[in-house]
Amino acid sequence: MASALSERQKDELHKSILDYFQTAGFSEAYQALEKEAGQAGFVVDPKAKYAGLLEKKWTSVIRLQKKIMELEQRNQQLQEELATAPTARRGAAVTDWVPRNPARHTLQGHRLPVSRAVFHPVFSQLVSVSDDSTLKVWDWETGEFERTLKAHTKAVHDADFDSKGNLLASCSSDMTIKVWDTNDDWKNVKTLFGHDHTVSAVRFLPGDDFVVSAGRDRTIRVWDIKTGYCTKTLSGHSDWVRSVVPSDDGRLLASCSNDQTARIWDVASGETKVELRGHDHVVETIAFAPISAYAAIRDLAGIQGGTNTPGQFVATGSRDKVIKIWDTSSGQCLKTMTGHDNWIRGLAWAPNGHALLSCSDDKTVRVWDLKAGARCSKTLEAHNHFVTGISWARAKTEVGPRPDGQANGNSASEVKIVNAVATTSVDLCIRVWTP
Numbered sequence: 001m002a003s004a005l006s007e008r009q010k011d012e013l014h015k016s017i018l019d020y021f022q023t024a025g026f027s028e029a030y031q032a033l034e035k036e037a038g039q040a041g042f043v044v045d046p047k048a049k050y051a052g053l054l055e056k057k058w059t060s061v062i063r064l065q066k067k068i069m070e071l072e073q074r075n076q077q078l079q080e081e082l083a084t085a086p087t088a089r090r091g092a093a094v095t096d097w098v099p100r101n102p103a104r105h106t107l108q109g110h111r112l113p114v115s116r117a118v119f120h121p122v123f124s125q126l127v128s129v130s131d132d133s134t135l136k137v138w139d140w141e142t143g144e145f146e147r148t149l150k151a152h153t154k155a156v157h158d159a160d161f162d163s164k165g166n167l168l169a170s171c172s173s174d175m176t177i178k179v180w181d182t183n184d185d186w187k188n189v190k191t192l193f194g195h196d197h198t199v200s201a202v203r204f205l206p207g208d209d210f211v212v213s214a215g216r217d218r219t220i221r222v223w224d225i226k227t228g229y230c231t232k233t234l235s236g237h238s239d240w241v242r243s244v245v246p247s248d249d250g251r252l253l254a255s256c257s258n259d260q261t262a263r264i265w266d267v268a269s270g271e272t273k274v275e276l277r278g279h280d281h282v283v284e285t286i287a288f289a290p291i292s293a294y295a296a297i298r299d300l301a302g303i304q305g306g307t308n309t310p311g312q313f314v315a316t317g318s319r320d321k322v323i324k325i326w327d328t329s330s331g332q333c334l335k336t337m338t339g340h341d342n343w344i345r346g347l348a349w350a351p352n353g354h355a356l357l358s359c360s361d362d363k364t365v366r367v368w369d370l371k372a373g374a375r376c377s378k379t380l381e382a383h384n385h386f387v388t389g390i391s392w393a394r395a396k397t398e399v400g401p402r403p404d405g406q407a408n409g410n411s412a413s414e415v416k417i418v419n420a421v422a423t424t425s426v427d428l429c430i431r432v433w434t435p
Contacts, residue, residue: 293353
């Protein structure tokens with residue numbers, strides 16, 4: 001077998017061994033090695049670099065072995081701590097993650113209750129809206145505050161980005177909807193007038209050319225972003241319309257109201273397709289189920305077959321403390337989930353469709369496992385006061401510099417998997433939860 005040592009290294013090793021043999025008094029071993037190693041005439045020199053080298057190397061090896069054993073033991077302890085930590089994901093895929101204490105960041109800066117927070121669809125920015133009449137922009141990955149947006153004169157209730165994050169729409173008790181250009185220093189570039197009372201919800205329709213809003217004047221309105229004109233007014237609810245959301249294909253709208261009902265609307269005709277009745281109090285929130293949840297919902301309701309077109313199922317949350325899942329074609333309530341101790345204020349579907357998240361005035365966030373009969377599988381003590389809203393970010397792709405000119409830390413072609421949840425509260429805080 002070829003030696004791993006160079007000729008110089010071999011010579012130093014032989015001399016160090018000879019030095020050790022002579023120091024230890026092993027004369028016969030010394031003479032034998034001197035002859036076989038070709039070191040005839042070798043004279044020990046106490047000042048030479050090989051003097052005492054063998055002993056030094058040996059003690060160094062012992063110390064390193066001991067250090068390795070200590071590090072291995074420490075590594076095992078850390079692995080055990082990680083496996084049992086509250087925030088451990090226990091080997092689950094990112095798509096299976098649900099919020100766990102502690103929150104990654106608690107964002108503070110608003111002076112009055114915070115109503116909602118919405119994630120930028122591309123960058124690591126989060127916009128919160130508050131009763132203090134402002135919107136605030138945060139970097140949710142670092143927890144840093146970036147800027148305050150001022151234009152509304154009363155409480156701001158909702159906000160939504162378009163699909164690329166170029167525009168942000170917000171709505172307020174000042175009866176207006178404002179549009180902000182994120183690429184132009186977040187300037188307020190348009191104000192939409194038409195509602196006769198508080199505007200409580202606003203969403204971009206797929207395609208980004210229109211926004212839909214709902215308000216206390218009992219109407220739902222569709223607006224052309226370019227012209228700023230209201231192109232359609234949908235009437236049917238008999239009281240304050242709390243929320244409105246479009247289906248993924250933009251064909252349907254879902255709304256909910258103080259009149260204790262929810263409605264599914266046909267966007268093209270402006271007509272109500274079905275009215276959902278069953279709650280005993282104000283219906284605060286509504287959310288279309290993603291297609292990824294359809295299989296679990298059908299299993300839950302015992303439904304055989306079916307297509308996977310957007311908008312087939314919807315969830316509602318009410319002040320009657322229950323959540324209901326509905327079939328939007330028949331208007332049938334498929335499942336009622338109970339567990340919260342106070343008003344339910346927000347709903348967010350997990351991207352994989354396995355769970356539904358809810359938030360409530362009981363200060364908690366609850367995780368409802370659809371594959372386990374829609375039972376509450378986790379209760380998170382999320383805030384110190386009423387939890388007013390919950391939002392879930394999705395996977396994104398970085399596409400260049402951020403609109404504020406700051407670096408993203410990603411190349412233009414790099415895909416960045418984002419999985420985060422934001423909750424808002426009357427305690428003036430926004431909390432960001434990440435895996």
